[in-house]
Amino acid sequence: MSDAVEQVIVGKRKVSRRDFLKFCGLMAGTLALNSVYAAKIAKALSDPARRLPVVWAEFQDCAGCTEALLRASNPTVSELVLDVLSVDYHETIMAAAGKQAEKSRDDAIKAGGYLLVVEGSIPKGANGGYCTIGGRSAVDLLMEAAAGAAAIVAVGNCAAFGGWPKAQGGPTDAYSVSELLPDKTVMNLPGCPYNPVNLTAAVVHFLTFGELPALDKLGRPLFAYGARIHDNCERRGHFDRGEFVKAWDDDGAKKGWCLYKMGCKGPVTYHNCPSVRFNEGTSWPVKAGHGCIACSEPGFWDLGIYNTAKIQEFAPPSAYAPVQQPTRTIDPASAAMIGGAAGIAIGAAGAAAYAQLSKPDEEEAQPAASEQK
Numbered sequence: 001m002s003d004a005v006e007q008v009i010v011g012k013r014k015v016s017r018r019d020f021l022k023f024c025g026l027m028a029g030t031l032a033l034n035s036v037y038a039a040k041i042a043k044a045l046s047d048p049a050r051r052l053p054v055v056w057a058e059f060q061d062c063a064g065c066t067e068a069l070l071r072a073s074n075p076t077v078s079e080l081v082l083d084v085l086s087v088d089y090h091e092t093i094m095a096a097a098g099k100q101a102e103k104s105r106d107d108a109i110k111a112g113g114y115l116l117v118v119e120g121s122i123p124k125g126a127n128g129g130y131c132t133i134g135g136r137s138a139v140d141l142l143m144e145a146a147a148g149a150a151a152i153v154a155v156g157n158c159a160a161f162g163g164w165p166k167a168q169g170g171p172t173d174a175y176s177v178s179e180l181l182p183d184k185t186v187m188n189l190p191g192c193p194y195n196p197v198n199l200t201a202a203v204v205h206f207l208t209f210g211e212l213p214a215l216d217k218l219g220r221p222l223f224a225y226g227a228r229i230h231d232n233c234e235r236r237g238h239f240d241r242g243e244f245v246k247a248w249d250d251d252g253a254k255k256g257w258c259l260y261k262m263g264c265k266g267p268v269t270y271h272n273c274p275s276v277r278f279n280e281g282t283s284w285p286v287k288a289g290h291g292c293i294a295c296s297e298p299g300f301w302d303l304g305i306y307n308t309a310k311i312q313e314f315a316p317p318s319a320y321a322p323v324q325q326p327t328r329t330i331d332p333a334s335a336a337m338i339g340g341a342a343g344i345a346i347g348a349a350g351a352a353a354y355a356q357l358s359k360p361d362e363e364e365a366q367p368a369a370s371e372q373k
Contacts, residue, residue, distance in 0.1 A: 020042065020045075020046075021038065021042060024038040024039075024041040024042040024045065025038045027041055027200070027201050027204045028041060030197060030198070030200075030201040030223065030224075030276070031201050031204070031205055031213065031223045032222075032223045032226075037208075040208055041204055041208050044204075044207045044208040045204065045207065045208075051085065051086050052085050052086065052114070052115050052150075052203065052206070052207060053085075053086045053088050053108055053111070053113065053114040053115070054085050054086065054087045054088060054089075054090070054114060054115045054116075054117060055088060055089045055105060055108050055109065055114050055115070055116050055117070055145055055149070056087065056089060056090035056091075056117045056118075056119065057089075057116065057117070057118050057119070057141060057142065057145055058090075058091060058092060058119045058120050059118070059119070059120035059121060059122050059123075059131050059138040059141075059142070059159075060120045060121045060122065060123055060130070060131050060138070060158060060165045060172065060174055061119045061120025061121070061156065061158050061159070063092055063119075064156065064192065064193040065119045065155045065156040065159075065191075065193045065194050066090070066092045066093065066119060067193065068193040068194060068195070068196050069196045069199070070093070071196075072196045072197070072200070085115070085203065088104055088105070088107070088108035088114065089101070089104050089105040089108055091133075102134055105145075109144065109145055109147075109148055110148075111148075112148035112149075112150075113148070113150045114148070114149055114150060115149065115150060115151050115153065115203065115206070116145050116146060116149035116151070116152045116153070117153045117155055117199075118142065118152065118153070118154050118155070118159045118177045119155050119156055119158070119159055120138075120156070120158045120159055120163075120165075121158040121159060121162045121163055121165045121166055121172075121174035121175060121176060122138045122139055122142055122174065122175050122176075122177065122180055123138060123139075123165065123172035123173055123174050123175070124139060124172075124173045124174075124175060125171060125172045125173035125174075126172075128140065130171075130172040131172075139180065142177070142180060142181075143180075146181055146184060151185075151187070151206055151212055152177065152181065152184060152185070152186045152187065153186070153187045153188075153189060153199065153202065154176065154177040154178065154186055154187070154188045154189065154190075154219075155189045155193075155194045155199060156189070156190065156191060156192065156193055156194050157190040157191060157192050157194075157295050157296070157300065158174075158176075159176065159177050159188075160176055160177070160178075160188035160189065160190035160218075160219070160220075161176050161188070161190060161218075161297075161298040161299065162174050162175060162176045162179075162298075162299075163192065163301070164192075164301050166299075167299075167301035167302055168301075168302050176188075178219055185212065185215075185219075186219055187202060187212050187213075187215060187219060187220075187221060188215075188218060188219040188220050189202065189220070189221070189224070190220065190225075190295065190296040190297070191271065191295050191296050192293075192295035192300075195224075195272075195273070195276055195278065197276050198221070198223075198224040198272070198276070201213075201221075201223065201224070202221055202224075205221075216270075218298070220270070220296070223272075224271070224272045224276075225270045225271055225272070225296060226270065227270065227272065228266070228267065228268075228269065228270055229265075229266040229267075229269045229270070229271050229273060229274060229286075229292055230266040230267040230268075230269075232272075232274040232275060233266050233274050233286055234256075234274065234286075234287060235256060235257065235258045235259065235286060236258075238252075238256070238257040238258040239258040239260060243255075243257040243258060244257055244258050244259075244260055244261040244262075245257050245258065245259050245261065245262050246261055246262075248262070253289070259286060259289075259290070259291040259292075260291070260308070260309075261308060262291050262306065263291045263293075263304070263305055263306035263307055263308060263309075264286065264291025264292050264309075265291065265292045265293060265294035265297070265300070265303065265309045266286065266291070266292040267309060267311045268294060268297070268309045268311060269292050269294040269296060269297055270296060270297070271292075271296040273285070273286075273292070274286070274287075291305075291306075293305050294309075
């Protein structure tokens with residue numbers, strides 16, 4: 001058997017067929033598609049005529065989403081995506097500057113049919129003076145770029161929902177992309193930062209099927225934001241058993257118990273962080289020991305990072321164990337298996353969680369009766 005590795009041409013680059021097909025299979029899985037679609041994805045990506053031009057606009061942002069793109073988990077995949085796409089304008093990573101850079105942008109917009117990626121919120125305060133590029137306001141630049149775009153993607157919470165600049169007390173009068181483009185379909189990929197795997201998958205879907213993936217009511221793709229973090233969290237079992245971290249250095253923290261009482265917003269947040277993760281799939285905030293801050297939800301800065309989420313107000317009963325106040329016996333309804341989006345929980349475990357959630361921390365801190373004597 002020959003030792004030569006079979007290669008395929010993707011964009012302008014040769015890659016091993018094994019890596020290419022592995023990537024296509026990964027994208028099918030990320031998009032929640034049957035594995036048979038991997039072949040269709042492979043055909044679309046290997047077609048040089050389908051190389052998609054990209055105009056990436058940055059406004060009120062920290063460039064965190066760009067940094068996330070540059071640090072995509074697998075270098076081979078990163079190179080593949082950059083070859084499948086034609087990044088005609090990205091002020092942070094492009095070699096050109098000044099008038100040359102703006103000419104690249106103008107030429108791409110004039111040609112039309114590009115993917116417009118927006119990073120950062122758009123300010124309207126001070127007549128747009130808080131964010132100007134080349135003497136033009138962010139609002140003006142967005143409107144011009146959106147007019148000829150084949151698809152529009154808002155990456156990061158700032159572009160999707162306004163993010164930190166829109167939080168209470170923000171002086172710039174910040175808006176999200178969809179607020180300024182109500183007549184256009186905008187796909188939101190919120191996060192702080194977003195996960196570049198989800199952008200890659202969304203682009204692959206667009207190249208393969210000629211349209212954006214199915215979106216939820218907030219404009220987020222269902223494949224990435226269709227499930228509640230709480231339902232796929234590796235600490236969910238501790239929540240159901242009423243085992244919570246109550247101090248960062250307590251025994252529960254050392255044992256990896258649930259972080260809900262430390263402000264984790266997993267029960268009210270939709271994102272695929274537990275399955276996709278970050279840093280080559282190594283970890284994500286909750287696994288690393290910090291609660292979810294709901295960065296894929298609107299207005300997350302104003303929720304307070306360490307404030308306990310009132311799940312009874314923010315989420316339906318499927319987000320937690322919908323059982324009655326615990327009594328000496330477990331009634332049949334509570335003992336039944338609870339299915340649906342929240343996964344599987346047993347009533348007795350739910351009762352334990354409910355009891356712990358309902359019990360004030362002051363009561364938990366009281367010594368036992370035997371210790372008070």
